[in-house]
Amino acid sequence: MKADIDANPALMKATGSTLGGAPTDPDRFHETDLMEREAEWGAAGFQLQFMLDTSLSDAERFPLKTRDLIVMDVPPEVAPVRVAWGAAPEKVHKDLDNVGFDGDRLYAPIFTSADFQPFSGSVMDIDPSGRGSDETAYIVTKFLNGVVFIRRWGGFRDGHSEATLRRLAEIAKEEKVNLVRAEGNFGDGMFLRLLEPHLRAVGYPVATEDHKVSGQKEVRMMGLIRPALQQHRIVIDTTVVRDDLQSAKRAAQLLKGSDRGSSMETSGLYQLTHLTEARGALKHDDRLDVLAHALAYWSSRMNADAHEAELKLKEAQDREFERLIFQTQVIPVHSRRKTGRGRGRRR
Template identity: 50%
Template sequence: MVSTKEHLKSSTRFTDPDPLKADFRNFLYVVWKHLGLPDPTPIQYDIAVYLQHGPKRSIIEAFRGVGKSWVTSAFVCWLLYCNPDHKILVVSASKIRADDFTTFTLRLIKEMPVLQHLIPKPDQRESKVAFDVGPAKASHSPSVKSVGITGQLAGSRADTIIADDVEIPNNSQTQAMRDKLSELVKEFDAILKPGGRIIYLGTPQTEQSLYNELPNRGYQVRIWPARIPDEKQRAIYGERLAPYIDDLIAKGWKAGASTDPKRFSEEDLWEREASYGRAGFSLQFMLDTRLSDADRYPLKLSDLIVMSLNPTLAPLKVVWASSPELAHNELPNVGFAGDRLYRPMWVDKDWTEYTGSVMAIDPSGRGGDETGFAVVKFLHGFQFVTAAGGLPGGYDDDTLLKLAQTAKLHGVNHVIIEANFGDGMFTKLIQPVFHKVHPCKIEEVKHSMQKERRIIDTLEPVMMQHRLVIDPRVIEQDFKSVQTYPPERAQHYMLTHQLTRITRDRGSLVKDDRLDALAIAVAYWSEHMARDADKAKAALRERQLQEELDKFLHGIGGKGRVPNLWVRV
């Protein structure tokens, strides 16, 4: 990549006498100087080249913070500078986001001397929703129009459609949301004029991203990751990796180095990875959606049994099945594509009281952690989740009181508290609250095993045997409870998201408080199940030995059954 001054000088080689029209990079440089910004970075220049010369159906995937929306706003101005009759439709996930794009574009037109001939005339449209440029001919369609993806798309016409971050956490958290978004963007083809162009700007928000589906519809993807990818990642990106990144690798740049060091140092990227978590950083900064491979994630929603639970009674047996007609399609589902929540195929008509009810609590550490809790009841080898969630904070009176009230509501007779944080301080604080609201046994448990492995090793066997039953109200409340968090962080707090995204890699989850609490409660009953199994095995062996003795006595003419003299094993 040539320097900025060399680039401006070399641009005069183009046949167009106006160097700003000949090469969008020249125009971008002028815009950046007007805004008082440093020179565009090499990656921003590379994105500019793709905007100008890319295919009719393009997807620009660049890491967060690279400035792709700003570059594209300048590109919209450049399109109008080159051809005032060009029609552009800007679509974003929200109307506000789309309007902000349009407003910024209109301000550039009004403030930059080179663009002031494009300022709308008094008799033309001029608003943040839609505006015309001065030289444009009369038309039903404005020069630039903004709309939200769920807004009124029908009736619009455009030469260029800019889909700027149409996928965000709020519209891609569940499979139903992703399916809806996939259908909405099909409307673009009805809006586009013959010979027109559709350009997506985005960062994958989920492992099942819309941007992974669009290539099947004829779109070409260009990816600019934040770090130089290693060999495995390059194999995954394939031809989608920007040639600029390939050039850096050819020049000897090492895997892991920042691809945009002028703006993001390697230390900065490490800090962001620590904040986002490994999975989040892979999506947001490396644009690596390999994590969509469900085989990496051992815990699946489809292994759960979802049914309404009684506070005091449970069926003696429940039978799991995964037939389509049993799917709980009305529940929020944040699992991977194809992962569903299922009702039981059969429920025993005989119900009886639970063996017991335990509440597990994972106290909040620091920062944005929650105090996770889960109430799990037990009967005949099945575990029943009647409550689970997270509470902001950890040691305040309101949190302690809510935990005690929840335990009372669900008839908890045993509370287990993760004691790895605070040297037992949480237990000391919560004991008097429980003594006043709901007296019951309280004990601490400590763990030394890596958290991710412990959680998976606890939950996987129980779920694969379809012995974990969960109330649908738990899933609904889990989804509703995180809506107060910022959209980009909300899903990380959800129990079902944590359950389906955990891997054996250390730090695979940004948040794990709710899932850890569930694992602690399940581990408690699993140990009981193991002890019961040992007792049953010993009883069976004793019974078999007694039967052999009876046969022996009967064979030698003995009468009756001798007292059981066998020592219990």
């Protein structure tokens, strides 16, 4: 085979099939036959079955990529009016590990507007742990102009302990969230009843809300995360990415030899890139599930156009500038009305 290619490199160029070179066994699979099979199987199936190449199959099976995220430092109370995604080589975060498949990357934004605005909302979502080695996962998301900003993301392995409840209350206060939401399927809303005294104890009695979910978990998560991710509507703080990767490494070391082994399965980004719609696709999906809860909450507001919002802000700033100019303008002396004493008086 190699000798044939060395003698005639043109054998590697696609002719009949668009995905490969000349047939290796033309008596069995001639050009016309391969063209028909490619049309029948599709690109991924053809490469898998006839070329033993799983790359396209993996890409279709695992559609969520970290390269579709925007990774940047996110201030706690304000954000750029517009943030633009771009897969420019110079924007790759080379210091952040890739937990996805080969070729995946983490990118900084290709453009951020100079104007900042306060977030229009801030919510903490919590997914209480069920049993076994599940985490109590949480995420703090903030919203501005159709974009969801991830400010905090993590999990606690000690279930509903007092320490976990206290720390969740402290995070809610630190981030000044407007609402704390928790999945109410487990314990029929009991988790928030346990959390509320801790919110009052830290001096932050914020509003709380239960919500319930239904249907196959994997399909639900994919349906919520995929559109927002592929439209580049999710911005994640750089520190959150580092903490997610580091916490997974620490968990792997602590739990080495257990059911989690030494893998990265507790990483939210790992869960993101390894999700499929197959039932039981992930052994641990706590952090990904809580991200899906957050996106479900913001979905009704994500149709806002960031570019339109930037134009509206610019118009408002121009109007304010004009107002200040006219307010401070000095009227020339010659244009003032002269009244004069005794004007129009008979002599």
